[in-house]
Amino acid sequence: MRIFSEIKELVRVEKNFTQKVLRKLMVIEKEKLYCDLKYSSLYKYIVKELGYSDAEASIRVNATRLMLKSEVALTKIESGELTLTNAACANRILQGSRDQQFIEDVVGKASGCSTREFKKIVSEDYQIERRETLVLSEFMLLKFDRLRKVYGDLSTHELIQILLEKELSAPGKVQRVRKLSVKNSRFIPKGVKREVYTGECANCGVRHGLEYDHKLKFSHGGDNSVGNIQILCGACNRRKEIVARGMNLFC
Numbered sequence: 001m002r003i004f005s006e007i008k009e010l011v012r013v014e015k016n017f018t019q020k021v022l023r024k025l026m027v028i029e030k031e032k033l034y035c036d037l038k039y040s041s042l043y044k045y046i047v048k049e050l051g052y053s054d055a056e057a058s059i060r061v062n063a064t065r066l067m068l069k070s071e072v073a074l075t076k077i078e079s080g081e082l083t084l085t086n087a088a089c090a091n092r093i094l095q096g097s098r099d100q101q102f103i104e105d106v107v108g109k110a111s112g113c114s115t116r117e118f119k120k121i122v123s124e125d126y127q128i129e130r131r132e133t134l135v136l137s138e139f140m141l142l143k144f145d146r147l148r149k150v151y152g153d154l155s156t157h158e159l160i161q162i163l164l165e166k167e168l169s170a171p172g173k174v175q176r177v178r179k180l181s182v183k184n185s186r187f188i189p190k191g192v193k194r195e196v197y198t199g200e201c202a203n204c205g206v207r208h209g210l211e212y213d214h215k216l217k218f219s220h221g222g223d224n225s226v227g228n229i230q231i232l233c234g235a236c237n238r239r240k241e242i243v244a245r246g247m248n249l250f251c
């Protein structure tokens with residue numbers, strides 16, 4: 001019947017357009033272009049500007065990030081071997097991993113199977129895949145011994161967990177600069193930091209992952225005065241760097 005061949009052709013065209021959209025999203029994510037529209041993330045941009053639902057946006061953001069991490073994933077998504085849902089699921093498993101072998105392994109498992117099958121494989125293999133061995137120097141072990149005097153006789157693993165929790169739960173955390181302020185230094189004096197701190201990104205208004213930024217870069221003669229320091233989120237700060245370096249290839 002004609003309707004079957006017609007719908008087949010429409011689906012082929014639809015898939016083609018989805019891939020074109022993903023290619024554009026890759027550029028927008030890579031260059032943090034959404035910051036130009038004052039969005040703090042690709043996700044927010046996709047929901048507000050493109051009208052996708054939360055779930056649709058989440059799948060597209062994760063698939064886009066996976067495509068940026070792995071050429072293999074990009075090829076497989078474009079050939080149809082890797083579905084968007086599985087690509088998104090694979091990216092969530094990878095989180096921030098840059099281990100190319102681990103990435104390719106997860107991509108391989110995600111390809112050519114249903115989401116249910118992939119999730120089953122993952123639940124069986126995931127614990128092993130994410131395990132990481134740490135080699136600690138004697139110097140670091142001594143530091144853990146010192147921590148035990150504060151936290152009690154806990155294992156190194158438990159101490160690392162406490163430190164991670166503490167670090168990740170700090171509210172409105174601004175990237176800390178450890179070195180003390182020195183004259184003619186790029187490190188911003190505490191008094192200036194206190195004065196300019198607004199608790200939100202000057203560009204997109206987001207309230208987490210904030211960084212201090214020199215409006216006129218230190219290397220271009222910008223100083224540490226209140227007028228030259230602002231608060232930006234990580235994405236807007238990266239975007240500013242990209243624009244400054246003239247890496248604006250696609251717009």
Ligand SMILES: [Zn+2]
Pocket residue numbers: 035039040201202203204205206232233234235236237
């Ligand atoms: Zn921002």
